[in-house]
Amino acid sequence: MKTALIVDDSRVVRKVARKILEGNGFACDEAEDGQQALTACQKKLPDLILLDWNMPVMTGIEFLPKLRELPEGGTPCVIFCTTENDMSHIQQAIGAGANEYIMKPFDNDIIQGKLVQLGLLDEQA
Amino acid sequence: MKTEDFELLSGILKQRSGLVLTPEKAYLLESRLLPVARKYSLKGLDELAAQIRSRRDEAMLRDMTEAMTTNESSFFRDQKPFDQFKNIIMPHVAEARAAKKQVRVWSAACSSGQEAYSLTMLWHELAAKYPGWKLEIMGTDLSAEMVERSRSGIYTQFEVQRGLPIQLLMKYFTQQGDKWQINTQCRALCQFKEMNLLQDFGPVGVFDIIYCRNVLIYFDPPTKTRVLEAMSKVLAPDGALYLGGAETVLGLTDKFRPVDANRGLYVLSSAPAALYSGAAAVKAA
Numbered sequence A: 001m002k003t004a005l006i007v008d009d010s011r012v013v014r015k016v017a018r019k020i021l022e023g024n025g026f027a028c029d030e031a032e033d034g035q036q037a038l039t040a041c042q043k044k045l046p047d048l049i050l051l052d053w054n055m056p057v058m059t060g061i062e063f064l065p066k067l068r069e070l071p072e073g074g075t076p077c078v079i080f081c082t083t084e085n086d087m088s089h090i091q092q093a094i095g096a097g098a099n100e101y102i103m104k105p106f107d108n109d110i111i112q113g114k115l116v117q118l119g120l121l122d123e124q125a
Numbered sequence B: 001m002k003t004e005d006f007e008l009l010s011g012i013l014k015q016r017s018g019l020v021l022t023p024e025k026a027y028l029l030e031s032r033l034l035p036v037a038r039k040y041s042l043k044g045l046d047e048l049a050a051q052i053r054s055r056r057d058e059a060m061l062r063d064m065t066e067a068m069t070t071n072e073s074s075f076f077r078d079q080k081p082f083d084q085f086k087n088i089i090m091p092h093v094a095e096a097r098a099a100k101k102q103v104r105v106w107s108a109a110c111s112s113g114q115e116a117y118s119l120t121m122l123w124h125e126l127a128a129k130y131p132g133w134k135l136e137i138m139g140t141d142l143s144a145e146m147v148e149r150s151r152s153g154i155y156t157q158f159e160v161q162r163g164l165p166i167q168l169l170m171k172y173f174t175q176q177g178d179k180w181q182i183n184t185q186c187r188a189l190c191q192f193k194e195m196n197l198l199q200d201f202g203p204v205g206v207f208d209i210i211y212c213r214n215v216l217i218y219f220d221p222p223t224k225t226r227v228l229e230a231m232s233k234v235l236a237p238d239g240a241l242y243l244g245g246a247e248t249v250l251g252l253t254d255k256f257r258p259v260d261a262n263r264g265l266y267v268l269s270s271a272p273a274a275l276y277s278g279a280a281a282v283k284a285a
């Protein structure tokens, strides 16, 4: 089973994201900020990280280069998932090594589409 | 809703757009035509029907027809037709049209233009492979509003996140407030115009590829047959026709045949057996 780490300081967002990802066959873990996410990734790298931008302690954009420096840290697919919805944030995120970018609000269709593009999900028949 | 009102209204829709509504779908009429009735200061569908019986107002009939269409679309919808454009269609066309270096595409029932613009982005990505080649896309839809939206190339945040990889958003779109607009290089390849598939297509020329997806499903079999046969006349002898996932030519016309290796892809029955029958290479980036 593919694994996902949902990193967001909002419990509601984590819950919605978990429901969608579980519906698409992912086993999910959650983290409330970049620091927690980093600790989780040091133990075990997931296949997918859904990453919020603005979080206390450590933001998503601070977390990303630290993730990529871990041994094998290049392997997880990282999808930013944030209310930041302007081109400069998108460029910054992709430049920092994110694989995809979702502007909140999101729904199942959007997430599913990105998973297919990233090869994490087979195309629906 | 009174039976005679349902019959009047659904009859008009069938005649104008091909849309077939069974009595169980009467609720769809209610929910979508009520706003039209209100626009003309009519209280309900009974008043709307009465108004139509007394005087046919072309603008009102038009509004009704447009209100009933489903305009759902997305970028790179179903992905395969686009992978195949790159991996099967273009390699053939590149040889067959080597002298002319031109590809003509029709995005029929194009809704808000995502299908046409997906092709333009793909085209620009392939540019290095086909130097000097020209792509010309005609996008048509019944709905004036959809044609206008297609021309503008402006999409909501929600729309640009459906099917569109972020790299392509970054490369081909500019942000305008909370909307996103596709760039002029992509828009320059497309011509959008109103066209009813039930009527004579007019002097549209000949196409190498016709995308006619997710519109035939709304029509009854004789209407599907009529549209398909008309399309067979404007498709190049070695052209490709794409239908939606729930659509087929089987049982409707013998002008086209499916390409077994590639679902959704059809060629003229008179075309060589091997045309486009190579399986698409695995999805490439």
Ligand SMILES: C[S@@+](CC[C@H](N)C(=O)[O-])C[C@H]1O[C@@H](n2cnc3c(N)ncnc32)[C@H](O)[C@@H]1O
Binding pocket: B016, B017, B018, B069, B070, B071, B072, B073, B074, B077, B108, B109, B110, B111, B112, B115, B140, B141, B142, B143, B146, B195, B196, B197, B198, B212, B213, B214, B215, B244
């Ligand atoms: C569900 S959309 C399909 C859009 C696009 N082809 C796709 O597959 O994503 C159907 C479109 O068909 C258009 N349409 C319906 N009846 C039509 C007709 N008789 N002639 C031309 N367009 C029609 C509608 O306006 C609507 O935009």
